[in-house]
Amino acid sequence: MTQPAEVRRYQTRARSTDTFGRVLISARDQHLIVDGPVQNGCPGEAITPAELFLSGVAACGVELIQVLARQQNVPLSSVKAAIDATQDPNAPVRSDVNLFNSVSIHLELGGVSQEQGQDLVERFKRR
Structure with a gap:
């Protein structure tokens, strides 16, 4: 299905890692580590x-x-x-x-x- 040129589409993906509370997110070919906060028992080291x-x-x-x-x-x-x-x-x-x-x-x-x-x-x- 084609969309009008002014319509923008964004996609991101997230998946768990072997470290509890640490998530790998991806958008296009960019990747970022995200940590849950320490208050949730997560690493809290990354954003x-x-x-x-x-x-x-x-x-x-x-x-x-x-x-x-x-x-x-x-x-x-x-x-x-x-x-x-x-x-x-x-x-x-x-x-x-x-x-x-x-x-x-x-x-x-x-x-x-x-x-x-x-x-x-x-x-x-x-x-």
């Missing part, structure tokens, strides 16, 4: 699933802000994203799913005015 999820959000933000700046011919020279999150199993947000209790995103944009930066961030938030 954890929660950190990987938040890293994906941060990377998406940086890349998308670059794309938006290019579309508007805004002279963006750099983007930094920092995400901090907390998860308290003793104070769940919902009883039916495991969620972060709080997430904050801090963005730093270089080479743009305050107004241009605010516009780029607002456009990013609407995506």
Whole structure:
């Protein structure tokens, strides 16, 4: 089945390893080791699933802000994203799913005015 050119398809794979709580993930020809957190009895040495999820959000933000700046011919020279999150199993947000209790995103944009930066961030938030 063919899809319209604007439709993007993504695939990842994950499998257990011989080490409890250590997972090998793959996307295309890229591979990464992911460890569950030590609180779950896992190694906790490699990036954890929660950190990987938040890293994906941060990377998406940086890349998308670059794309938006290019579309508007805004002279963006750099983007930094920092995400901090907390998860308290003793104070769940919902009883039916495991969620972060709080997430904050801090963005730093270089080479743009305050107004241009605010516009780029607002456009990013609407995506």
